[in-house]
Amino acid sequence: MKIVFDFGGVVFRWHPASFLARIWPHRIETLEQGAAAAAVFFQNYGGDWGLFDQGLISADEVVRRIAARTGWPLGEVAAVVRAVPDELMPIPATQVLIRDLRAAGHTLHFLSNMPLPFAEHLRKAYPLHEWFVSGLFSGHVKQIKPSAEMFALAERHFGVPPQELLFLDDHPVNVEAALARDWQAVLFTDPASARRELVSRRLLNA
Structure with missing residues:
Protein backbone atom coordinates (compact mmCIF):
# COMPACT_ATOMS: atom_id res chain seq x y z
CA MET A 1 0.00 0.00 0.00
CA LEU A 88 5.80 23.34 12.40
CA MET A 89 7.54 20.92 14.76
CA PRO A 90 7.35 17.16 14.13
CA ILE A 91 4.67 15.31 16.09
CA PRO A 92 6.62 12.55 17.90
CA ALA A 93 3.90 9.88 17.74
CA THR A 94 3.46 10.46 14.00
CA GLN A 95 7.20 10.04 13.54
CA VAL A 96 6.92 6.64 15.23
CA LEU A 97 3.98 5.79 12.97
CA ILE A 98 6.03 6.70 9.90
CA ARG A 99 8.90 4.54 11.14
CA ASP A 100 6.60 1.58 11.75
CA LEU A 101 4.88 1.87 8.38
CA ARG A 102 8.22 1.97 6.60
CA ALA A 103 9.38 -1.06 8.59
CA ALA A 104 6.20 -2.87 7.53
CA GLY A 105 7.19 -2.36 3.89
CA HIS A 106 4.81 0.43 2.89
CA THR A 107 5.83 3.21 0.51
CA LEU A 108 5.19 6.65 1.99
CA HIS A 109 4.52 9.91 0.15
CA PHE A 110 3.29 13.34 1.22
CA LEU A 111 0.76 15.80 -0.18
CA SER A 112 0.79 19.14 1.58
CA ASN A 113 -0.73 22.59 1.18
CA MET A 114 2.38 24.55 2.08
CA PRO A 115 3.61 27.99 0.96
CA LEU A 116 7.04 28.02 -0.68
CA PRO A 117 9.07 29.55 2.18
CA PHE A 118 7.66 27.08 4.70
CA ALA A 119 8.16 24.15 2.32
CA GLU A 120 11.80 25.12 1.90
CA HIS A 121 12.20 25.41 5.66
CA LEU A 122 10.86 21.88 6.16
CA ARG A 123 13.09 20.47 3.43
CA LYS A 124 16.17 22.02 5.04
CA ALA A 125 15.27 21.32 8.67
CA TYR A 126 14.08 17.69 8.44
CA PRO A 127 15.11 14.54 6.52
CA LEU A 128 11.96 14.36 4.43
CA HIS A 129 13.76 12.24 1.85
CA GLU A 130 14.37 9.61 4.53
CA TRP A 131 10.76 9.57 5.72
CA PHE A 132 9.07 9.71 2.30
CA VAL A 133 9.83 8.37 -1.16
CA SER A 134 8.36 11.51 -2.73
CA GLY A 135 5.81 14.23 -2.21
CA LEU A 136 4.19 17.40 -3.48
CA PHE A 137 3.94 20.84 -1.92
CA SER A 138 1.15 23.10 -3.17
CA GLY A 139 3.56 26.03 -3.42
CA HIS A 140 5.68 24.14 -5.93
CA VAL A 141 2.90 22.83 -8.18
CA LYS A 142 0.63 25.91 -8.01
CA GLN A 143 -2.39 23.81 -7.06
CA ILE A 144 -4.06 23.24 -3.71
CA LYS A 145 -6.12 20.61 -1.95
CA PRO A 146 -9.02 19.91 -2.18
CA SER A 147 -8.93 20.62 -5.93
CA ALA A 148 -9.21 17.60 -8.20
CA GLU A 149 -6.18 18.94 -10.10
CA MET A 150 -3.99 18.60 -7.00
CA PHE A 151 -4.97 14.98 -6.51
CA ALA A 152 -4.53 14.22 -10.21
CA LEU A 153 -1.02 15.70 -10.07
CA ALA A 154 -0.27 13.52 -7.07
CA GLU A 155 -1.47 10.38 -8.82
CA ARG A 156 0.83 11.06 -11.76
CA HIS A 157 3.73 11.98 -9.49
CA PHE A 158 3.38 8.88 -7.32
CA GLY A 159 2.90 6.72 -10.41
CA VAL A 160 0.24 4.38 -9.04
CA PRO A 161 -3.52 3.98 -9.54
CA PRO A 162 -5.63 5.98 -7.07
CA GLN A 163 -7.07 2.78 -5.58
CA GLU A 164 -3.59 1.93 -4.27
CA LEU A 165 -3.26 5.22 -2.35
CA LEU A 166 -4.36 5.73 1.24
CA PHE A 167 -4.45 9.35 2.37
CA LEU A 168 -4.17 10.67 5.94
CA ASP A 169 -5.41 14.28 6.31
CA ASP A 170 -6.93 16.27 9.17
CA HIS A 171 -9.42 18.26 7.06
CA PRO A 172 -12.69 16.50 6.13
CA VAL A 173 -12.96 18.36 2.82
CA ASN A 174 -9.58 16.97 1.72
CA VAL A 175 -10.54 13.45 2.77
CA GLU A 176 -13.78 13.75 0.80
CA ALA A 177 -11.86 15.00 -2.26
CA ALA A 178 -9.49 12.03 -2.06
CA LEU A 179 -12.39 9.57 -1.78
CA ALA A 180 -14.01 11.21 -4.81
CA ARG A 181 -10.85 10.34 -6.79
CA ASP A 182 -11.13 6.68 -5.65
CA TRP A 183 -8.32 7.00 -3.13
CA GLN A 184 -8.67 5.36 0.22
CA ALA A 185 -8.64 8.02 2.93
CA VAL A 186 -8.67 8.40 6.70
CA LEU A 187 -9.58 11.54 8.63
CA PHE A 188 -6.59 12.11 10.92
CA THR A 189 -7.48 13.32 14.42
CA ASP A 190 -4.42 12.07 16.31
CA PRO A 191 -1.64 9.51 15.80
CA ALA A 192 -3.16 6.91 18.13
CA SER A 193 -6.50 6.78 16.33
CA ALA A 194 -4.74 6.75 12.95
CA ARG A 195 -2.66 3.80 14.12
CA ARG A 196 -5.81 1.93 15.22
CA GLU A 197 -7.38 2.55 11.82
CA LEU A 198 -4.29 1.28 10.01
CA VAL A 199 -4.24 -1.81 12.22
CA SER A 200 -7.91 -2.44 11.44
CA ARG A 201 -7.05 -2.26 7.73
CA ARG A 202 -4.27 -4.83 8.29
CA LEU A 203 -1.59 -2.36 7.28
CA LEU A 204 0.11 -2.56 10.68
CA ASN A 205 0.31 -5.17 13.38
CA ALA A 206 -1.37 -4.37 16.67
Missing part, protein backbone atom coordinates in the same frame (compact mmCIF):
# COMPACT_ATOMS: atom_id res chain seq x y z
CA LYS A 2 1.15 3.53 -0.81
CA ILE A 3 0.35 5.79 2.14
CA VAL A 4 0.17 9.56 1.65
CA PHE A 5 0.55 11.97 4.57
CA ASP A 6 -0.68 15.51 4.87
CA PHE A 7 1.80 17.66 6.81
CA GLY A 8 0.20 20.41 8.93
CA GLY A 9 -1.69 18.85 11.84
CA VAL A 10 -0.60 15.33 10.83
CA VAL A 11 3.20 15.11 10.55
CA PHE A 12 3.93 18.58 11.91
CA ARG A 13 2.25 20.51 14.71
CA TRP A 14 -0.35 22.94 13.44
CA HIS A 15 -3.10 24.24 15.71
CA PRO A 16 -3.89 27.78 14.55
CA ALA A 17 -5.99 28.80 17.57
CA SER A 18 -3.29 28.09 20.14
CA PHE A 19 -0.57 29.28 17.76
CA LEU A 20 -2.17 32.72 17.41
CA ALA A 21 -2.79 32.87 21.16
CA ARG A 22 0.94 32.40 21.74
CA ILE A 23 1.99 34.93 19.12
CA TRP A 24 -0.65 37.52 20.02
CA PRO A 25 -1.16 37.24 23.80
CA HIS A 26 -2.12 40.93 23.89
CA ARG A 27 -4.92 40.28 21.41
CA ILE A 28 -6.07 36.73 22.17
CA GLU A 29 -6.86 35.44 25.65
CA THR A 30 -8.80 32.22 24.96
CA LEU A 31 -8.71 29.39 22.43
CA GLU A 32 -12.18 30.47 21.28
CA GLN A 33 -10.79 33.91 20.44
CA GLY A 34 -7.81 32.22 18.79
CA ALA A 35 -10.09 30.09 16.62
CA ALA A 36 -12.09 33.14 15.57
CA ALA A 37 -8.93 35.07 14.71
CA ALA A 38 -7.52 32.09 12.80
CA ALA A 39 -10.67 31.89 10.67
CA VAL A 40 -10.17 35.53 9.69
CA PHE A 41 -6.39 35.32 9.28
CA PHE A 42 -6.17 32.08 7.26
CA GLN A 43 -9.63 32.26 5.62
CA ASN A 44 -9.94 28.46 5.87
CA TYR A 45 -6.87 28.38 3.58
CA GLY A 46 -8.67 30.19 0.79
CA GLY A 47 -8.46 33.86 -0.15
CA ASP A 48 -5.12 35.55 0.47
CA TRP A 49 -3.67 32.59 2.32
CA GLY A 50 -4.81 30.19 -0.38
CA LEU A 51 -2.86 32.20 -2.96
CA PHE A 52 0.17 32.05 -0.66
CA ASP A 53 -0.30 28.28 -0.25
CA GLN A 54 -0.29 27.93 -4.05
CA GLY A 55 2.91 29.91 -4.48
CA LEU A 56 1.06 32.63 -6.38
CA ILE A 57 1.97 35.49 -4.00
CA SER A 58 4.98 36.10 -1.74
CA ALA A 59 5.16 36.23 2.04
CA ASP A 60 5.44 40.02 1.91
CA GLU A 61 2.37 40.23 -0.30
CA VAL A 62 0.23 37.96 1.90
CA VAL A 63 1.19 40.06 4.94
CA ARG A 64 0.20 43.23 3.11
CA ARG A 65 -3.11 41.77 1.96
CA ILE A 66 -4.09 40.37 5.35
CA ALA A 67 -3.26 43.64 7.09
CA ALA A 68 -5.25 45.61 4.52
CA ARG A 69 -8.20 43.23 4.72
CA THR A 70 -8.39 42.97 8.51
CA GLY A 71 -7.02 46.27 9.81
CA TRP A 72 -4.53 44.40 12.00
CA PRO A 73 -1.15 46.17 12.15
CA LEU A 74 1.27 45.16 9.42
CA GLY A 75 3.97 44.31 11.96
CA GLU A 76 1.66 42.00 13.91
CA VAL A 77 0.61 40.15 10.78
CA ALA A 78 4.24 39.82 9.71
CA ALA A 79 5.11 38.39 13.13
CA VAL A 80 2.58 35.61 12.65
CA VAL A 81 3.93 34.67 9.23
CA ARG A 82 7.53 34.72 10.51
CA ALA A 83 6.57 32.44 13.40
CA VAL A 84 4.97 29.68 11.33
CA PRO A 85 8.18 27.69 10.65
CA ASP A 86 8.90 27.35 14.36
CA GLU A 87 5.30 26.17 14.90
